[in-house]
Amino acid sequence: MRIVGIDLGSRFVKTLVMEDYKIVERICISTVSFYKEYCSFNGRLKVDFKKLGIDSFDFGVSTGYGRNNVDIENFNIINELKAHAYGAMYQTGLKDFILLDVGGQDVKIIKVEKGVLTDIELNDKCAASCGRYIENMAKILETSIDEIFSYYKNPVELNSTCAVFSESELIGKIAEGVPFENLCAGVNYSLYKRLKPLLTRFKGKSLLISGGVAENKALLEYLKSDYDEINVLNDSKFNGAIGCCYFGILKYKK
Amino acid sequence: MKKIGITTTVPVEVLYAAGYSVVDLNNIFITSKDYLRYIEIAERDGFPKSLCAWIKGIYGACIENGIDEVVGVIEGDCSNTKSLIEVLKSKGVKIYPFSYPAKHTIEEVKKSIDDFIKLFFKDELVDSNIKEKIEDTRQTLSKGRVLARRIDELTCDFKATGLENHIYQISLSDFNGDIEGYTEILKEKVKEIELRKPKTKKIKLAYIGVPPMTPDIYDFIEKYDAQIVYNEVQREFAFPRFDRAKDIYEQYYDYTYPYSLEFRLKEIEKIIKERNIDGVIHYTQAFCYRAIDDIVIKRKLNIPVLNIEGDKLNCLDGRTKIRIEAFLDMLMDLKGD
Ligand code: SF4
Numbered sequence: 001m002r003i004v005g006i007d008l009g010s011r012f013v014k015t016l017v018m019e020d021y022k023i024v025e026r027i028c029i030s031t032v033s034f035y036k037e038y039c040s041f042n043g044r045l046k047v048d049f050k051k052l053g054i055d056s057f058d059f060g061v062s063t064g065y066g067r068n069n070v071d072i073e074n075f076n077i078i079n080e081l082k083a084h085a086y087g088a089m090y091q092t093g094l095k096d097f098i099l100l101d102v103g104g105q106d107v108k109i110i111k112v113e114k115g116v117l118t119d120i121e122l123n124d125k126c127a128a129s130c131g132r133y134i135e136n137m138a139k140i141l142e143t144s145i146d147e148i149f150s151y152y153k154n155p156v157e158l159n160s161t162c163a164v165f166s167e168s169e170l171i172g173k174i175a176e177g178v179p180f181e182n183l184c185a186g187v188n189y190s191l192y193k194r195l196k197p198l199l200t201r202f203k204g205k206s207l208l209i210s211g212g213v214a215e216n217k218a219l220l221e222y223l224k225s226d227y228d229e230i231n232v233l234n235d236s237k238f239n240g241a242i243g244c245c246y247f248g249i250l251k252y253k254k
Numbered sequence: 255m256k257k258i259g260i261t262t263t264v265p266v267e268v269l270y271a272a273g274y275s276v277v278d279l280n281n282i283f284i285t286s287k288d289y290l291r292y293i294e295i296a297e298r299d300g301f302p303k304s305l306c307a308w309i310k311g312i313y314g315a316c317i318e319n320g321i322d323e324v325v326g327v328i329e330g331d332c333s334n335t336k337s338l339i340e341v342l343k344s345k346g347v348k349i350y351p352f353s354y355p356a357k358h359t360i361e362e363v364k365k366s367i368d369d370f371i372k373l374f375f376k377d378e379l380v381d382s383n384i385k386e387k388i389e390d391t392r393q394t395l396s397k398g399r400v401l402a403r404r405i406d407e408l409t410c411d412f413k414a415t416g417l418e419n420h421i422y423q424i425s426l427s428d429f430n431g432d433i434e435g436y437t438e439i440l441k442e443k444v445k446e447i448e449l450r451k452p453k454t455k456k457i458k459l460a461y462i463g464v465p466p467m468t469p470d471i472y473d474f475i476e477k478y479d480a481q482i483v484y485n486e487v488q489r490e491f492a493f494p495r496f497d498r499a500k501d502i503y504e505q506y507y508d509y510t511y512p513y514s515l516e517f518r519l520k521e522i523e524k525i526i527k528e529r530n531i532d533g534v535i536h537y538t539q540a541f542c543y544r545a546i547d548d549i550v551i552k553r554k555l556n557i558p559v560l561n562i563e564g565d566k567l568n569c570l571d572g573r574t575k576i577r578i579e580a581f582l583d584m585l586m587d588l589k590g591d
Contacts, residue, residue, distance in 0.1 A: 081580055082587075115588065116533070116558040117580040120573075250587060 001252060002057040004049075005244025006072065007083065008034075008064045011104030011131055011212075016241035017054060021249060026238055027052055044073045059252055061244035065106055078247055080240060081120055085112050086250075087243030088208055091233045098202045100195070100223075101239065102213030104131040107195065109202050121198045131212045133163045137187045140170055141180070145215075148184045152218035155189035156182045166190060188218035195219075199226065206231060210239035259321040261312055261338070262331045263427040263491045263511070264352045265367055267502055269325070270433060271384075271391040272374035278428040282319060283311035284467065289568055292318060299341070306541045307467060307566045309334045316342060323348045330354025330512030333543070350374070354512035363507045392502055394433060401440035402426050402492040405447065409483050410529055412452040416461070416472035416482035418443075423488035424465055455481040457585050458530060462486040462522055462551070463537040464544060467564035471535075471578075474570055478582045482535070484525050486518075487511055515547050519554050526557065533558045533585045535578075540565035558585065 002024075007014040013034035017025035029038070029052075040046045049055070060075040063083040071077065088099050095115040101108045107130060111119035123130075138145045156178045160166045173183055191213075206229035213219060214236035223230050233239055255275040260266070262280070269276050283292055292314025293307055299317075301310045309332065316324060326339035328351045339349045350373050355362035368380050375384050402422055409419040422440065430436040457480035461471075465488055472482055490511045499505035510518045525531070536552075536559050538545040548561045560581045562574050570578075 079580065079583065082583060085584070113552065114556075114558045116560075116584045118558070118560050118577065120577055120580060247587070 001059070001249075003245045003248040003252070004054060004057045004060045005083075005241040005246075005248065006047075006060070006062040006075070007080075007238070007240035007244065008062060008070050009103055009240070010065050010106070012237075014238050014241040015052060015054070016238050016245055017057065018242075018245040018249065023235070023238075023242065023245075025054065026235070026241075027054075028237065042073075044071045046073050059248045061248045061251075063240055063244055065103070076248070076251070078244060081108060081110050081117060083240045083243035083247065084108060084210065085110055085117050085243065086246040087239035087241070088112070088210065088233060089115065090242050090246040091235060091239065092208065092231070094208075097206070097208050098204045099208040099210060100199070100213070101209075101211040102130055102195070103211045106130065107198060109198055111202060119201065121201060123198065133166075134187065134191070134216075136163070136167060137170060140167055141174075141183060141187075143180075143184070148187055149216045149218055151181045151184035152188055152221045153185055154182045156186035158186050158190040161194065185218060188216065189222065191216070191219055192222040195223075196226075205229065208233060210236045212237065256323070257321060257431070258350075259316055259324040260327075260428060261324065261335050262327050263509075264325050264327060265370060265502060265506055266428060267388050267391045267395060268367070268371050268374060270395070270429075271388045274323075275431040276428040277319075277321065277431050279312040279315050279321070279324070280308065280465070281425065281428065281430075283308070283315040284465075284469070284568065286315065288318070290566070293566060301341075304541055306332075306334060306539050307564075308332075308464070308539060309338050313338060313341065316347065317345065322346070323350070325350045325352055327352050327354065327512075329356060354506075358507070358513045358517065360503060360507050364503045367503055367506060388502060392496075392505070395429065396496055398426060398429060398433065398437040398440055399493055399496045401437065401444050403494045404444050405440070406489060406492070406494060408444070408447050409481075412454045412481060412483075413450045414447045416476060416485070417469060418447070419482070420461075420465070420469065420472060420485050420488050423485055423492040426492040453481075455479050456589060457481070457532050457582060458483045460484040460486065460522070460526060460529075460531045460534045461537065462534055463547075464539055464542065466537050467539065467566070467568055468570050468574075470569045471537075471562075474575065475578065475582070478579070479586065480582050483529055484531060486522055486525075490521075515550055519551070523555065526555065531557065532589060533560065533581065535559075536561045538563050558588075 003018045005016045011031055012028050013031050015027040038048050038051055062072050062075045063078050063080045064070050084101055096113050099110050107123040109121040134145055138148055156173050158166055158169050160169045207227040208231050210233045214232045220230050257277055258269055258274040259277050259279045266276050283289055293310045295314035296310035324342055324347050326335055326349050328336050343349050352370050353366050355366050371380050405414050405422045408414040459480055459482045461482045495508055496505050499508055510521045536548055540563055552559045
């Protein structure tokens, strides 16, 4: 049995194929080129799977971001929070956990107990702690995202809670001659400060991490002070797509 | 008949036998359009912001409705009640204390109830005359209890709704101040519900914890393929096992709510099994010590438990709705097609 899971994110579309419960294919394409190059529309979205390199499958499940669930022809749509819950269950075998997922524009925190979602927190107003924000900050610092992620010591204070104001604040700090490392660490620490209030309801011993944020070593370092254990999911970027496939398996089995 | 207010379920048999009409202050508070104003009255009189809305609502309801005699439960219920009745006393309200004994034995329960009887019958000894009068009242109330139990059963058959179950169980804390009138209402209601076609739902839920500030939870859940078929505390208020008790002492000994969590859980677990319940909603009130019980409840019950919290508003907030939705969604998955 081959199942395709698609996670239609705001920055990237993640497609995953599972065969007999195992992951056999992972495809990550920028959202814009996914719609432009691999899709056609006839009321619903039609995906050119041949072009994607997927020839046949039995079942398709998709999830979208926020409230924008895109309807793919012949696919089941599931809620993204559920997709992430199932993804983490598949990847860890756990039935009780707290998961933090930070993507291009969304922050999601979910709590799963006895295999069922019991609590949720989402960023509602601003994407200031998400991928897009870091991309902008990297541009200002004329460096790569990876480079930014590697500094966590002595962060410079960036107090603005707004993504746009933060950029000008950062430029101000550059003008003050703050060292590059401290500027990078400051960007990371500002992310942490924005996530922290969202996490207050989710105290626990360990925290699972998925989404693009998993690559942010500095942020993980800060989170370590709040949890005994921080576990980054192996396929952190594909967690939502994995959850779609796993849901498909559960459905199909019955 | 003179009115007497109660702050939670107490042996109403005694009060009715003594010639009172009983009003549960919780019910006046929560069913009133003015519920927010009642809270406001309490806060203006100095009740802290960081205090459960029920206590403030009861206070406001009592003052505004001119209730001048109140039974305050000083042991076995909320400890905030102790201070609440001090304030009421200082405002000239006559207070009759009642305690559910800390030690859960039939002897202790008997002592508590006898003390309570003495407050109203002014006898050194609770003699057989008084006892008979109370037992007669208990028998009269039992007609209503049978009917409420029938509504509970009809909820399991998906004929009565979760909200109806909630309302008709909870109302037996005071019989709406009029035993006969209310028994008639129950009789009519049972007749009406029995004739309905069942609206079967896939997911059966239990509601445990104090009754909700947000009664819209029942209808909200029924919009999905789910229904609450067991209301723990409300059902206890109606005394579904009253006929297994040979007297008022046994009846209040068997009442789970005021005693230990362990004792409550035994009955909850039994019902979860009997009614094939898929998931539990544990409601707690903001600032209530009972929220701590959630730790034990989640550990002890082996089915999924969702803890939701209400504060001042009498309808569900958006976040709680999303959480309930997601919880039900995944319970459905667990259940399969
Ligand atoms: S909800 Fe809790 S705090 Fe409020 S009256 Fe009841 S027991 Fe007391």
